[in-house]
Amino acid sequence: MNILEKITQNKAAFSKSERKVAEIILANPQTAIHSSIATLAKMSDVSEPTVNRFCRRLDTKGFPDFKLHLAQSLANGTPYVNRHVDESDGPGEYTNKIFESTMASLEVARQSIDVNTVNRVVDLLTQAQKISFFGLGASASVAHDALNKFFRFNVPVVYFEDILMQRMSCMNCSDGDVVVLISHTGRTKSLVEIAQIARSNDATVVGITSADSPLSKECTYVLSLEVPEDTDMYMPMASRIAQLTLIDVLATGFTLRRGNKFRENLKRVKDTLRGSRFDKRDL
Amino acid sequence: MNILEKITQNKAAFSKSERKVAEIILANPQTAIHSSIATLAKMSDVSEPTVNRFCRRLDTKGFPDFKLHLAQSLANGTPYVNRHVDESDGPGEYTNKIFESTMASLEVARQSIDVNTVNRVVDLLTQAQKISFFGLGASASVAHDALNKFFRFNVPVVYFEDILMQRMSCMNCSDGDVVVLISHTGRTKSLVEIAQIARSNDATVVGITSADSPLSKECTYVLSLEVPEDTDMYMPMASRIAQLTLIDVLATGFTLRRGNKFRENLKRVKDTLRGSRFDKRDL
DNA sequence: ACACCAAATGTAGTAAAATTACAACTTGCA
DNA sequence: TGCAAGTTGTAATTTTACTACATTTGGTGT
Numbered sequence: 343m344n345i346l347e348k349i350t351q352n353k354a355a356f357s358k359s360e361r362k363v364a365e366i367i368l369a370n371p372q373t374a375i376h377s378s379i380a381t382l383a384k385m386s387d388v389s390e391p392t393v394n395r396f397c398r399r400l401d402t403k404g405f406p407d408f409k410l411h412l413a414q415s416l417a418n419g420t421p422y423v424n425r426h427v428d429e430s431d432g433p434g435e436y437t438n439k440i441f442e443s444t445m446a447s448l449e450v451a452r453q454s455i456d457v458n459t460v461n462r463v464v465d466l467l468t469q470a471q472k473i474s475f476f477g478l479g480a481s482a483s484v485a486h487d488a489l490n491k492f493f494r495f496n497v498p499v500v501y502f503e504d505i506l507m508q509r510m511s512c513m514n515c516s517d518g519d520v521v522v523l524i525s526h527t528g529r530t531k532s533l534v535e536i537a538q539i540a541r542s543n544d545a546t547v548v549g550i551t552s553a554d555s556p557l558s559k560e561c562t563y564v565l566s567l568e569v570p571e572d573t574d575m576y577m578p579m580a581s582r583i584a585q586l587t588l589i590d591v592l593a594t595g596f597t598l599r600r601g602n603k604f605r606e607n608l609k610r611v612k613d614t615l616r617g618s619r620f621d622k623r624d625l
Numbered sequence: 626m627n628i629l630e631k632i633t634q635n636k637a638a639f640s641k642s643e644r645k646v647a648e649i650i651l652a653n654p655q656t657a658i659h660s661s662i663a664t665l666a667k668m669s670d671v672s673e674p675t676v677n678r679f680c681r682r683l684d685t686k687g688f689p690d691f692k693l694h695l696a697q698s699l700a701n702g703t704p705y706v707n708r709h710v711d712e713s714d715g716p717g718e719y720t721n722k723i724f725e726s727t728m729a730s731l732e733v734a735r736q737s738i739d740v741n742t743v744n745r746v747v748d749l750l751t752q753a754q755k756i757s758f759f760g761l762g763a764s765a766s767v768a769h770d771a772l773n774k775f776f777r778f779n780v781p782v783v784y785f786e787d788i789l790m791q792r793m794s795c796m797n798c799s800d801g802d803v804v805v806l807i808s809h810t811g812r813t814k815s816l817v818e819i820a821q822i823a824r825s826n827d828a829t830v831v832g833i834t835s836a837d838s839p840l841s842k843e844c845t846y847v848l849s850l851e852v853p854e855d856t857d858m859y860m861p862m863a864s865r866i867a868q869l870t871l872i873d874v875l876a877t878g879f880t881l882r883r884g885n886k887f888r889e890n891l892k893r894v895k896d897t898l899r900g901s902r903f904d905k906r907d908l
Numbered sequence: 909a910c911a912c913c914a915a916a917t918g919t920a921g922t923a924a925a926a927t928t929a930c931a932a933c934t935t936g937c938a
Numbered sequence: 939t940g941c942a943a944g945t946t947g948t949a950a951t952t953t954t955a956c957t958a959c960a961t962t963t964g965g966t967g968t
Contacts, residue, residue: 357945375693379926389947394927405926406689406954410658410696417700427877433744436881440874441735445728452724461716483770487865490763579873582770583866587727590862591720598712598719640916662955672918677956688955689925 345411346371348400356399359388363396367412375413379405447569447580448587454568455588463548463563464595467492470520470546474500476508477524478533484524484550484585491593495600505532512536515545522548526569526581528555537561550585628694629654631683639682642671646679650695658696662688730852730863731870737851738871746831746846747878750775753803753829757783759791760807761816767807767833767868774876778883788815795819798828805831809852809864811838820844833868 349364356364363386367374374382383390397408427436467473473492477485482503489501502508512521521540525533528551537547537560549561558564565588569581632647639647646669650657657665666673680691714722750756756775760768765786772784785791795804804823808816811834820830820843832844841847848871852864 359946376690378924380924390926391928391948392946395946406692407659409693413693413696414700417697427881429881431881433747433878434740436877437738437740437743437874438735440877441731441870444870444873445731448724448728448731452721455720457717457720460720464716480770480773483766483773486769487763487766490766583869586866586869587724590727591723594719594723595716598714642917661953663953673955674919674957675917678917 344415345400345402345408346415352400356396359386359392360396360399362386362388363393371412371416375409375416444580444583447584451567451569451584451587454566455591456565459563459565460591460595463565464592464599466520466546466548466563467592467596468599469518470497471516471518472498472500472520474511474515474519474521474540474545475524476502476521476533476536478503478505478530480579480582481524481526481585484582484589485522487586488522488524488589488593491589492596495593495596505536508532508536509539512540512545513543515540515543517544519543519545520548521545522550523557523561524550524585525555525557526552526579526585528552528557530557533557534560550588627698628683628685628691629698635683639679642669642675643679643682645669645671646676654695654699658692658699727863727866730867734850734852734867734870737849738874739848742846742848743874743878746848747875747882749803749829749831749846750875750879751882752801753780754799754801755781755783755803757791757794757798757802757804757823758807759785759804759816759819761786761788761813763862763865764807764809764868767865767872768805770869771805771807771872771876774872775879778876778879788819791815791819792822795823795828796826798823798826800827802826802828803831804828805833806840806844807833807868808838808840809835809862809868811835811840813840816840817843833871 346368349368353361353364363382366382366386377385379390379393383393386393394405397405400408400411402408402411427439431439475485475488475492477483485501486503489499492499500511502511515521519540521537523533523537528534528549534557537549537557540547541560541562546563547561549558549564551557551561551564551566552568553564553566558566567581567584567588569584629651632651636644636647646665649665649669660668662673662676666676669676677688680688683691683694685691685694758768758771758775760766768784769786772782775782783794785794798804802823804820806816806820811817811832817840820832820840823830824843824845829846830844832841832847834840834844834847834849835851836847836849841849850864850867850871852867
């Protein structure tokens with residue numbers, strides 16, 4: 343865990359002098375990591391052993407070890423904590439907060455992804471006769487993006503924003519078709535219905551949605567993304583970003599998989615051509 | 626810069642013994658940060674001053690300072706380096722690489738954003754009579770997403786995928802209208818034309834595009850995102866993600882500026898959606 | 909091939925930093 | 939008031955890092 347947060351949390355448990363040290367470090371962590379224990383003791387107006395005890399209380403081996411932890415907390419990237427925007431924030435603040443929370447959400451999403459399912463879905467997609475991407479509301483643009491990506495692969499791809507078109511499309515599904523349904527909550531009624539229609543027409547249904555949702559129960563495969571809930575009103579839907587990134591992952595997997603096959607194919611063509619050519623040694 | 630990369634890069638410039646130290650550190654950086662200079666010297670089979678000189682050569686103040694840098698490089702999150710996917714990668718690897726490069730790109734984008742322009746654009750949007758979002762290809766889905774976000778604000782928002790519709794819409798622009806054009810490269814001809822049409826009809830044109838592009842020259846305001854170029858074939862378009870996040874930033878700025886009354890309105894929109902969803906307690 | 913110079917490396921001593929053990933001081937409670 | 943538990947500081951010890959200088963290595967020109 344981030345040691346800066348830890349200091350803030352344990353603040354109550356510290357003794358008076360230890361708290362002095364905590365204040366100084368929190369106020370100026372960058373200085374702290376470049377100071378010796380003596381300097382820091384003087385700044386906090388306590389003795390050196392007090393600083394040392396402070397470090398130990400935070401489960402570090404001693405002052406140098408503490409500095410290491412602190413340095414890591416301060417390292418670029420780590421402090422991507424889900425910081426919420428509040429009303430008093432200026433443009434600089436909310437810009438940074440949003441970027442940082444987005445990155446934090448991506449990190450959480452990354453860790454929650456089940457690689458095996460990704461692999462199976464990629465497998466499925468490469469073998470699909472037709473791929474459909476459907477989503478509603480905020481997820482519609484994600485489906486839209488997926489269309490863009492997969493369209494380049496020269497595969498039959500389908501995307502509709504309209505519920506009725508989505509339904510009709512699913513009714514025409516058959517064995518070998520893959521329907522990818524995107525929904526953060528997984529509670530959108532019409533999308534759940536579409537999953538049922540697609541399944542009853544022998545299509546494989548892949549859900550990019552949250553686990554244990556009504557939608558996930560209707561899917562053949564579920565790629566769940568555990569993105570922190572967008573509880574805050576100002577909070578952007580980080581889930582979309584995670585979904586898009588997941589689409590990127592699928593598209594990449596697709597390219598890699600098809601790439602291999604494609605290269606083998608190339609080689610076979612070359613071999614076939616050889617017969618119609620003069621060999622090098624014949625020259 | 627990440628010190629681990631630095632070590633790898635400068636490897637050639639090192640002396641024989643220094644290289645020994647480099648090898649040991651690269652092979653086991655986690656151990657290195659918890660070792661004293663003496664231990665590390667013994668492991669590398671060199672003398673202590675050699676280790677010290679090694680540290681100095683990397684522009685650190687000495688061994689402790691070097692450890693600090695190393696710790697930061699090893700910190701969770703920092704190694705979000707743009708790692709490229711290669712053909713031999715398995716699902717686990719490419720998934721991680723894509724998430725990490727996306728995060729890395731977001732970080733770069735964050736640093737490149739001009740907050741003042743963000744502020745001015747938010748200002749503009751809050752006062753706009755009508756807001757249009759246009760993009761083509763991959764950027765179309767970003768515009769689509771923007772539509773979704775701003776639609777909730779109960780502001781007249783327009784979005785078209787069709788070039789002709791985009792043109793016509795811009796021809797009907799008037800003073801007070803804001804047209805947001807999204808394009809990673811900023812070299813899409815028809816989008817540049819649309820910018821010109823919109824401007825000549827007194828609309829304010831905001832470009833979410835790269836600086837110094839043809840499109841940027843036609844815009845009233847440019848929000849440039851310096852996202853690393855997607856050179857690699859397997860590389861996903863991280864630029865879209867950055868654009869989306871920027872849209873989030875604008876939307877958030879918009880909400881903040883509009884104040885309390887407006888936020889109540891937002892809540893009402895959310896409540897309305899409830900009817901189309903399965904309730905949590907229904908499970 | 910040899911001598912010489914410069915760069916690289918190591919040795920030993922020194923300075924600095926961190927830790928330990930213990931003493932003195934608070935603080936709360938009987 | 940006095941004592942016990944917890945807190946803080948002092949001083950000595952140990953560990954760690956650094957510096958100055960000596961030795962070695964490798965390369966270059968005669």
